[in-house]
Amino acid sequence: MIPNGVIPADDQRAADIFECSLRSWRAAKRWQDIPGLVLLREGGGRRARVYPEVQLLAARAIEVNARKRGEPPVYDLPAVPIGISHPDDLLDLEEAREALPAERRPSLSAWKSYRYGSKTQLPAADFVLGGKEVDGGVVGGTEFWYRHTILTWDENRPKPGWPEGTGRPAGSKDSVPRGGTRQGEARRQLVRAALAKSPKITAAVLAPMIDVHAVHAERLLREARMERVGRMLADDPDLTAAAVGETFGVNRDVAGRLLRDNGGSDVDSEDRSDTGRLLDANPHLATGELAAAIRASEKHATRLLREARMERVGRMLADDPDLTAAAVGETFGVNRDVAGRLLHEARANA
Template identity: 55%
Template sequence: MIPNGVTPADDEMAAKIWGVTVGSWRDSKRWEDIRGLKLLNRAGSRRRVYSKDQLLAAHTEQERAKAVNEMPKYDLPPVPAGEHPDDLLDLEESLHALPESRRVTMSTWKGYRYGDKTRLPDPDFNLGGKKGEDGQTVGGEDFWYRRTILDWDKERPGRGSEKGRGRKLGSKDKGPRRVSAQALERKARARQLLDENLGQITAATLADDLGVHPVHAERLLREARLDQVRDCLKERPDLTIADVQAVTGLSVVSHARKLLADAGGNVTRD
């Protein structure tokens, strides 16, 4: 959790403050030697999160101590305790911010984040992401204000919600839900990486680039490959399974065959 009022920093920012490479910062585990430095990320999260103010104060003290040849005497700014509506929560923390009676399983919650039915609101903040050529943020880790999640939950259909929320039984509104701008951006990024790397990209690589769950990255990668094959079929209706493998980087013949079939190609042709 990133408490309200704290400016967050990740390993990359910490390394810049210390004037070292990210690899050096991580290999030396410098954060372990700074008394009072608080890690803001929950146990098990893939990204370390710090208070930027604490990092700056710690570095200043280290430089002072080095100049006078003594051990650092850290007196770091405190990190707020307790809960606040403007605390920033990662995906798992957001789930646990809900009353216990309103929580779903983690897999269902991830489905709300990445699925096309019930959807979480767009993130309020991204840490560590990079701006793409289109101005959209790619990668990093998403966070939501506590109040954003709680306000969204009040409107969520289900046990304990207000009557009348969501689509009513027998509703004529059967159209697909609107795809968010972030979903479109991620889909475009997956296709871009697939094209730039001539099909040689894995779901793990894509997950790391987009900062999404590997399962979601696997789905995005398949959609990108499917779009790729469809585009090829427009120019080459006689596309073969071997051609699909060459274009998408798939090594398993059965996977390439299914992709070609799903794209509308002829799988009986060698």
């Protein structure tokens, strides 16, 4: 359950905060190294793990400060309201079923059919964590419903003994596509105005201003930032992630996603130049070294380093068309598989 007022974070967001790859975060099980970190949703297999973002940010700051002092970190994380029910709590599919009165609770198989079947259907999810926006919709991710959404839906379900014919006919569909509400558009206008006045406003500050859950505020704020970045790109096609981050007070990864989703490039020319210079000075340059040198996340540094290596292999191919993967691996200090992929793609792009 995501308690009311708590902004959630999945493994990808956690990896971004701790400036490591998603694979590294999961392989090292970093969440187990942080005493007091609350798991809002247990993970495993395809089940998404969910944490309170505020605790991850606090833990990261504690670790960075402890490292500067040369001391082991002592974690003192912000409290998270657990075990207190609120109408605006966000529930996953299983938790939504458990929220129903016992006498009205369907079996798990029936409940899943309400979500994925074509007859009785649950309302649309109020929030999707980790999904990707594709053609105006959200694909993938974990769906959540407000507690009040599920309870209201249940109250309006036909009950035993109701007159025959009440309720919506099975299999019926909307005759007209459902659109946004006036209230929703009014909130969007308020968010746009708030962002125009205070570009670095956060979802936590915005939520009580527009009377919505912090997760909903985060989504509305992202929409408004996307619109703003679109206008910024129209004025400056060479807009950088650094400039976006400075405008909104967000980190490089968040700024990069805003740029990418607007069709821009999240890799700054300055970063490319610095990476090329560092690789020329040290061909065995590692991702971690680059990330520290340019103060970027490992994810961002990985992409930059790969681009720089590809460019270098292209020049090597021009000088030696018979270049081998072994020679590429020796140059960069990488294994044969990595060297082979670099060489293959460089030949394809030649």
